[in-house]
Amino acid sequence: MGGLLKDIYKSRALYLFISPFYILFLVFSVFPIFYSVFLSTHKWDGIGEMKYVGSANFTYLFTDPTFWHALVNNIILWILGNAPQLICALIVAFLINMAIVRFKGFYRIAYFLPNITAMVAVVIIFQSLFGNEYGLINFLLQKVGLSRIEWFNSPFASRVVIAAMICWRYMGYNAIIYLSGLQRIPKDLYEAAELDGASTVQTFLRITLPMLKPIILFSVMMSTIGGFQIFTEPQVLAGTQSPYPGTDTVVLYMFREGFTYQNYGYAAAVSWVLFIIIGLLSVLNWKVFNKSDD
Template structure:
């Protein structure tokens, strides 16, 4: 019986070795040149992972735990989310936040559109000065703004009540009355956000080609028709951006009620917003697990209203197309 020898190992031809070596050298050269590029952007991703992804993941993990910040964590599963759905104070904070958002953002967006037209008009002198003046409240410290507005809306020594006294009108307990509290907070948000959104609308107006207005005027279109048929449709992406950003910022109101009313949101918790309630539960009552659950509930509310805003704003454009 003969024993068969293994087949000989075939070596690649010499002309095939050269392309393989060239490809390997190219990959090595590409990786060597790419390393400095990756190192240049690495700080952002490292900081984002430490201060962004890790807190996000830890808050989700913490929402399933009962923890006072010092002792041992106790796993409670979905108990805190189920309790959140039945928490009357949480639902009150949602209602308060929505009421303040409506009182502040609807007038603010309406006035900011009118203000944008004025700031973009060549008939207005010193436009740069007015742009800076209207934008300054947006970059001013929120704590400073809250202190200023507390002097305006104070029940006893507020400037508004002093003006009402001079006009022989009844004084208003701004920081004790439920709607007075909401009006005071909405006025702060209105004042802080008006200039920022006006500049956004003004930038959108400046991107609309002037030939469209000239053609419409030649065709005999009125100012109302030009605004309804040209300006608003072309401003729809800007309107969508401002509505969504104002919704997100409006749902995250914290500094204004916290400085103006304290951690309890004022009498009857009428100024208790969702973020202030999160702060109260986590950092005042030391219920960090429940505070994390409130944070994810806040995320769900913001996502829901952002989606609704997107649907409402985008729907007219779909019908026109």
């Protein structure tokens, strides 16, 4: 025991070096986690007295149609904003990685560019492209003989616009992530497939996909966490108004309850439910990916 204490004493400078992270972690993560458990069982407006309400916040949450509405929207936005984008990213990465493609550097930069654009800016740009009256997209729709769409008056169309923003901003990022995985697949695997006369599609399905599994799991996990934290898109889109139909999300709901109505206890309860949803979905992702591992 004395030896251990001596070791600790000898390493005191090292503990000092790593301490900032842990101090911040305690103050801004560990304490908030416990505090939010406490808050979630209370009714509090941030100024007056706290009132213990037991599980009332959770009971109310599960019976509030607005919450369910936000949750369903959120799930739809998560799928619309990620599934098409991840598939495209995979194909783009596969194509850029092909030996006969030149200008790889150019493609990487061009595809990555949207990702460095701030979400607030993305929302402003896309809102003008999808304008109800004079948006460019509606102009093009009419040009090809279709009727224009009132993008922000229908829940489904509004969701498509938000999903388009997410797809645009993250497709290139995910393509780069996949590309890094592709470059680690040994070249001789592809050469062997070519010798066996495998087509491009066969190579993609039999070699590329299985080899990329860990990195695909990583990107799906990240999009799940990201998908349930959607906030900026619907919030900036609607400006000072309440969110457009079909675009309310769980974080937006929590933000409104906490920071607009000052129902801090209730908002803490919402964040716990959000945490559990993300946790469950992460486990589910992981399970699905390991099952197909036979």
